[in-house]
Amino acid sequence: MARERFVYVTYIASTPARVWKALTDGELTRQYWKHTNESDWKPGSKWKHVADDGQKTVRLVGQVVEVIPNKRLVLTWAEPAAAADAARHSRVAIEIEAVGEMVRLTVTHDELQPEMAQKIGAGWPRVLSSLKSLLETGRALDTWA
Amino acid sequence: MKDVDTVFRALADPSRRELLDRLFARGGQTLTDLCQGLDMARQSVSQHLEILEAANLISVQWQGREKLHYVNPVPIHAIYERWIRKYEQQRLTALHAFKTRLERK
Numbered sequence: 001m002a003r004e005r006f007v008y009v010t011y012i013a014s015t016p017a018r019v020w021k022a023l024t025d026g027e028l029t030r031q032y033w034k035h036t037n038e039s040d041w042k043p044g045s046k047w048k049h050v051a052d053d054g055q056k057t058v059r060l061v062g063q064v065v066e067v068i069p070n071k072r073l074v075l076t077w078a079e080p081a082a083a084a085d086a087a088r089h090s091r092v093a094i095e096i097e098a099v100g101e102m103v104r105l106t107v108t109h110d111e112l113q114p115e116m117a118q119k120i121g122a123g124w125p126r127v128l129s130s131l132k133s134l135l136e137t138g139r140a141l142d143t144w145a
Numbered sequence: 146m147k148d149v150d151t152v153f154r155a156l157a158d159p160s161r162r163e164l165l166d167r168l169f170a171r172g173g174q175t176l177t178d179l180c181q182g183l184d185m186a187r188q189s190v191s192q193h194l195e196i197l198e199a200a201n202l203i204s205v206q207w208q209g210r211e212k213l214h215y216v217n218p219v220p221i222h223a224i225y226e227r228w229i230r231k232y233e234q235q236r237l238t239a240l241h242a243f244k245t246r247l248e249r250k
Contacts, residue, residue, distance in 0.1 A: 008204065124219075125222035128219050129223050
């Protein structure tokens, strides 16, 4: 079966540097995503997505593929049980672009297997809305309550 | 015009909602793909897609000379947060208070 792809776009009244920081700074991701994104964000390094649940459950792992600060970040993306199997890694490309006074943030999630595609469908719109809210109003959405 | 107005206006048309449903069912379709089986002129489909794109309800990617269309549910999620979840919560709280009162008697 064909691998699936999703393309999400949101416009945020912010700067590319602030959006970049919000995606790569564990404390900020915790605020709007309830998970910390952890890595040194160098190509070839590993990254992980850790739940802010007291037990620090690792929910996602992957590799950092491409890094252009404030502009482009490409990651592989897998559940911890699938970490060793490259065929079960999907790919997330995040692009940040200044458009007038706004930033266009595009998340392309592809090479998805159907099982993962279902989970993704509900996830990204929530994360991106919450990120937008945090950067524009100082408050993340209460969407995980 | 505010973003949210653009989104509601884009959604207020059955043909555009059908195009969104088709893209939800299968992402990455071209204009030609989307015209198939639709009782609509290619030019109308193209105009509807432009309106949906302007409202940020669809995202596009170029693959060579092909323009691929995807549903972008982020603005719909914003509507959900602003216009649906809020009212759901109020109703649920009211129901909860009602139940608590009845059970106390």
